[in-house]
Each structure stands twice: as C-alpha cells, then as structure tokens.
Amino acid sequence: MYKYVFLDLDGTITEPEEGIINGVLYALSKFGITVEDRTTLYPYIGPPLRDSFREFHGLSEEEAEQAVLYYREYYSTKGIYQNGIMPGMEAAFQTLQERGCHLYVATSKPELYAKQILEHLKLDGYFDIIAGSTFDKSRDSKAAVIEYLLAGIAADQGKPSMDDIIMVGDREFDVIGARAFGIETIGVLFGYGSKEEFEACDCRYLAENAEEMVQIILR
Template sequence: MNYQYILFDLDGTLTDPKVGITKSVAYALDKMNIEVVDYPKLDLFIGPPLQESFQAYYGLNEQEANEAIGYYRERFKQHGLYENEVYPGIEILLETLKKKGKTLAVATSKPTVFAEKILQHFKLAQYFDVIVGSNLDGTRIAKAEVIHEVLLQLSSPDKSEVIMIGDRKHDLIGAKKEGIANLGVLYGYGSNDELALEEPTYIVSNIEELDSILTN
C-alpha cells in the first residue's frame, strides 16, 4: 500500500529517550518518598501516558500520580528533554519520505510543547507538517485522541492513505480506533508479544525494514 500520510510516535520510534525519561521518573519517585529498587522497570514508562504508568506500576492514586507528574516535569524540562538520541537512519528516512512528497506528522502522548522542543533540538521538526501531543493539563493523553487531532489538522485525509507507526500497543490501539493502518517497530520498547497481540498491519524489526515498507 502506498501511504501518503505517515504518522510517527516519538519516544521509542524516532528517538531513544531512555536516559531522560527514566532519570526523571526516578527523580519524581524520590520526591514521592518511593525507593526505586528495580531500575529496568522504569523502561515501562517509555511510551504510555505518565499518569497511567505511575498508577499501574507504583500504585499511586490519581491525585498522587498528578503530583508525581509535576515532579517529573520539573526535571524533564530542564535536563530530560535532551538526554535523548535520534535512532540511526531515522533522519535519512524522513528526508527520503519528504522528497517523495509524503505528508509526515508526529502523534505522541508526550506534551506537545516538549515534543516540539525535542524535534527542534535534534533538527527533525523541519520534516513534519503537524506535531501533536497531549496537553499539559492532562487532557488528550489517549493515543486515539492524539491521532484524531492529527487527522483534523491534516484536513481529514482519506483514512486508507494514512498509517500510524509506533513501538507500543497504545500506538496500534489508537490507530485501530481511528480506522487507519498501523505498524509496530521492534527496535523501540514494545516486545513482539505486546505488538503482535494487537494484530498490526505490519511489524518490522529495524529501520531498514521500515524504510522498505514506506518507500516502496
């Protein structure tokens, strides 16, 4: 299928944000007087909405989760934004897609303001027609809501021409709810079992395979 509109998740798909996210989560938990004993567990925070993760993995209630998010952002906006790396091959892929006339967008659960700063810092913002994330007030955190807003900003294109790319189940579920094709990448933070369970349109292991599907 020749997709004209290509939506990318940010964390675990365009960039590897592990250091910035996990250090900021650890900072927030410390502020909440919660000792982190299993640091690999913090990788689970990469991708899903923060409120969901603080509640699911550390048993915080809604109010506590919101307080933890405040501490997280305290560190993240100063340091965590830039403790990040663009996956090798991503910029070349984006440049190739733009040269082929594709319309590219970012659909992330990360607050839009942070997503924009990250993409500008790594000089990737130039490739995207639309960048949409969640709101700082805690609204529009579900991936389906983010994708819906992206499609509105793209003037509601034919959904058969749109594909969503991400590394976690939330990306695939959100795409299905919006009636568009989806593609799971295994070089990020979602396992094959997690992604396969959602029966995505495609699963790829690396950026070379992603390039093959999107450019051919």
C-alpha cells in the same frame, strides 16, 4: 504507498531512555520510593505517565497527578535534552519526503516537549505537524492526539482517506489509538515494545529497523 505517515516520538523517532527514566526516578524519590534497577522502569516509556505511576507503583489518582508535576520539574529543564535519534530515522525521513510522503508526529508526550526535543535534535523541519498531549489533560490519549492531527490535516489539505495513512510506533498504544480511526500500524521492534506485544494487539506490520519501515510505507 502511504501518503501520510504518523510517527510516535519516544522509542520510534528518538531514544528517550535517559531523560524519561531520570525524570521518573526523580518523581518517585519524592514519595520515598527507590529503584535499584532502572530497566524495570522501561514500561513508563510510551503510555501516559499518570496511568503508569498508578499502575506500576500503586500511587493514588491524586498522588499520580503530583508525581507527573514532579516529573516535569526534572524533565522540562534536563530530561528534554537527554534524547538521541534512533538509528537510520533521519535518513528514512529524507527518503520518504523525496518520495512525496507527508510526515507527522503523534505522541502522548506533551506537545511543548515534543517540539522542543525535535528542535534540539534538528528534526522538526521534517514534519508538517507535531501533535502531542496537553498539560490540562484535554488531549492525553493516543486516540485524542490522532483525532487532533486528522483535524489539522483536514483543515490544511482536506479530509484524508484513512487508507492513505499509516501509524508508526513502538507500543500497543499506538496500534490501539490508530485502530480507533481505521488506520493500520507499523510496529517497530527497535523501541520499547516487543513482537509478542504487537502480535497480541494484531498489529498489521512489523519492522526490525528504519529501512524495513520505509519499505513498508513505500510498497
């Protein structure tokens, strides 16, 4: 059994499509960019937005920084409330806690937003620590968030063994970030990644649903 469970937020705990995509559309509109098919923006869900604006729409570094600010204009007042809970996840949290697991959030989303979303969905009480990125970019990669989270656990309970930790996420960024610390990952297939994406980055476990995720954690 894995004692410490690190969970990504968007596409793993929550269904974030409406809020994130609306925020991206709002930001792109400020640059005169229109998008006919909102599903083409799904790759924005997961990785840092700054990188996505540059990669997917060719914005310069300066423009990408401004796009993130535009995105936050929308997201901070509307988008954070346009979230739902992924099927079976709350029941999974209850089961894992009953079996003695400690749950943590490790997200590239700004920590402030992550806490507001989980409070809004009444899920915040399940987590020992909710760790996310910072607005000043001092902590904006998944690896940096995990490092921060590990430090928090060490300060509270002593340094954990990496063999007792599992990361759960829906994109390759979760696998890569966790691997930097020797942590294995469960790739969930109900989010925004794919089996092919996880196979390409040698993700150890795959879960079709929340029930399979729990079985892997408790085995």
